[in-house]
Amino acid sequence: MRDIYNRRVDYMRISVTDRCNLRCFYCMPEEGVCKMNHRDVLRYEEIIRVVREGAGLGISRIRLTGGEPLVRPGIVSLVREIRGVEGIEEISLTTNGLLLKDMAANLKHAGLDRVNVSLDSLVPEKYKEITRGGDLKKVLEGICASIEVGLKPVKINVVIMKGINDDEIEDLVKLTRILPISVRFIELMPIGHASQRFKDHYISMDSVMDRIPDLVPDDKVQGGGPAVNYRLPGAMGTVGFIGALSHNFCHRCNRIRLTADGKIKPCLHSDLEVDLRPALREGKGSLGEMLARAIGLKPRRHCMDNEDREEGNRDMYQIGG
Secondary structure, eight states: OBOTTOOBOOEEEEEOOSOOSOOOTTTSOTTOOOOOOGGGSOOHHHHHHHHHHHHHTTOOEEEEESSOGGGSTTHHHHHHHHHTSTTOOEEEEEEOSTTHHHHHHHHHHHTOOEEEEEOOOSSHHHHHHHHTSOOHHHHHHHHHHHHHHTOSSEEEEEEEOTTTTGGGHHHHHHHHHHSSEEEEEEEOOOSGGGGGTHHHHOOOHHHHHHTOTTOEEOOOOTTOSSOEEEEOTTOSSEEEEEOTTTTOOGGGOOEEEEOTTSEEESSTTOOOOEEOHHHHHHOOSOHHHHHHHHHHTOOSSOOTTOTTOOOOSSOHHHHTO
């Protein structure tokens, strides 16, 4: 299906939970969050209904997110059920990687195609500080397990922050020389708790790219998406750059987002939401029509680069990125 700006929308990101086993400082407060009431979170059978209706409208790619999706029991079974939906061609998952080592093989067997792992530092103590308690060793083991079982490509998501991890740009890029992975640098966005640190820690993708002069363009990376991709000569992997502010890509945005509590967000940074629960739980209205309406409501572009922007009503852990 195409939106009113003639963008083809074929990608749905599904947040299966708002819960997480980390407390990254740009994502949520140190003391944790007020968790959604269990009855407000979509059941798996409801998620499958949304996926089926989405597939009927042309959705062919699904990404499971959180919070941390691997903390929700039964996630492997959900992957298996989505794989059985006619029209779904690709299933991916974004994770912090802490539980990935023991789950990678089962996820692959259930039908998961690829995985993105959030990794903002290669220094154990710094990683622990950024995530407020994360174990870098477990994440690296999860990445290796994903490669071994054939999840492909494995992408490493790095939220790059001035004065925090921008001294590791070169080291992160060097990973692509020895591993068949895609390291993707992502600009810090003024969403939720990140807004509090945005002015101090934002660094543009142009500044990051200036630090890696040997890169050559690479347009063969699987998965599409907003990243502009490069490669070091002779490297096994690739390097991607996602600059939502410095290099706006809204004109080719192809996605909608389903929150854990059943709201469709046509745009990451907009407060606009379409609540699917009345259709899912009370039979009020057509689920397919609501999805189509949400796609039709996609704005032309985000407003994150406006100085007078308003803060959104959700943190990133509630949206799924």
